[in-house]
Amino acid sequence: MAEKNSENTRLFVDMVAKKQGWELNRDEEHLEIIISGLMKNYNRYGYFACPCRDASGVKEKDSDIICPCDYCSPDQEEYGHCYCGLYLTKDFFKSGGEPQSIPERRKS
Amino acid sequence: MDNIKFIAESGNKNLGEIKVYALSTCAFCKKALKYLRENSITFMYIYVDDMEPEEKQTLKDKLRDRYKRDVGFPFMVINEDQVVVGFKEDEYKTLFTGE
Numbered sequence: 001m002a003e004k005n006s007e008n009t010r011l012f013v014d015m016v017a018k019k020q021g022w023e024l025n026r027d028e029e030h031l032e033i034i035i036s037g038l039m040k041n042y043n044r045y046g047y048f049a050c051p052c053r054d055a056s057g058v059k060e061k062d063s064d065i066i067c068p069c070d071y072c073s074p075d076q077e078e079y080g081h082c083y084c085g086l087y088l089t090k091d092f093f094k095s096g097g098e099p100q101s102i103p104e105r106r107k108s
Numbered sequence: 109m110d111n112i113k114f115i116a117e118s119g120n121k122n123l124g125e126i127k128v129y130a131l132s133t134c135a136f137c138k139k140a141l142k143y144l145r146e147n148s149i150t151f152m153y154i155y156v157d158d159m160e161p162e163e164k165q166t167l168k169d170k171l172r173d174r175y176k177r178d179v180g181f182p183f184m185v186i187n188e189d190q191v192v193v194g195f196k197e198d199e200y201k202t203l204f205t206g207e
Contacts, residue, residue, distance in 0.1 A: 030135045037133025051133035052181065054157055054164070085135060101136045101194025104180040 001046055006032075009039040012048065013086065016068055022076075023093035025085050030099075034086050038067060052084040053106065064106065071105045078102075112154055112167065119148035123204060126151035129171065129183040132158055140182040140195035149204060156181070 004012075013035060017024050025031050037051025049055035050065040064070040072082040080092025085099030092099075114127060126144070130137035132155040144151045156164055168179045175191045177183075184192045192199065201207050 030139075033133075033135040033138050037131075037135070040133050052131065052136065054131060054168070054179075054181065057161065100196050103194075104178060107178065 004039050004042045006035055006039055009035050009042065009048075013038070013067075017087060020068070020087070021090065022087040023090055025081075025088060025099060026093070027098070030085060034084055050084060053104075074105065075102060114152035114154050116152045117145065117150065119145070119150045121148050121204075122150045124187040127185045128153040129156050129167075129179075129181065129185075130154070131156060131181045134181050136195040137182040139197075140184065140200070143195070143197065143200050147204060 013024060016022075025034075034051055038048050041047070041049040041051055041055060045055055045057045045059070045062070047059055047062070048067040049062050050067055050069050053065050053069075055062045055065060059066075068082065068087060072087060075082050076087065076089050076092075079099075079102045080095070080097065081088045081099040081102075083102060083104065088099065126149065128137075128140060128144070128151055130141060130153050141151075141153060156167065159167065171177075171179050171183060175185070177191055177193060180193045182193070182195055186192070186203075192203065
């Protein structure tokens with residue numbers, strides 16, 4: 001399995017956002033941390049586990065938190081952005097709001 | 109939870125024992141640690157995702173049982189009593205400065 005670097009991890013999130021019609025967080029520092037986290041998770045687990053949740057490292061157990069996660073759409077509907085503050089709805093983006101921590105839907 | 113190897117950071121303000129359970133990959137965790145550093149608050153932290161799987165699971169189970177909360181990150185415990193999950197700057201400000 002080829003390792004990911006920050007460039008191709010960035011390409012991945014760009015591609016997901018474009019395909020889904022979402023916007024990325026405009027805060028470059030926030031974005032860089034998430035991209036770096038996704039890259040770290042890919043290179044240690046083999047898949048893009050959500051960087052804001054603790055993954056088990058077993059793909060079957062983590063299938064609901066592989067980016068974009070199963071909770072992204074309901075979180076966007078309620079809060080305008082995903083749990084990580086990575087993917088924003090166009091409306092939330094236009095509002096200029098800054099993503100904040102939101103409640104976790106996944107039961108630990 | 110007594111044998112966890114926290115990393116301690118000293119600031120000018122000692123507001124009690126502040127432990128932050130964080131993920132090395134999480135932007136809100138990094139923001140929480142940055143807030144504590146920028147406000148010169150003494151705290152200790154550990155990156156839970158870098159722990160060995162068994163040790164990590166034991167820790168999460170203990171945190172959940174002890175504080176009766178689902179474990180999300182950052183998970184901050186103040187004086188072994190008060191728990192704050194997630195990072196909202198306004199909430200931290202109120203907590204640490206009373207503003």
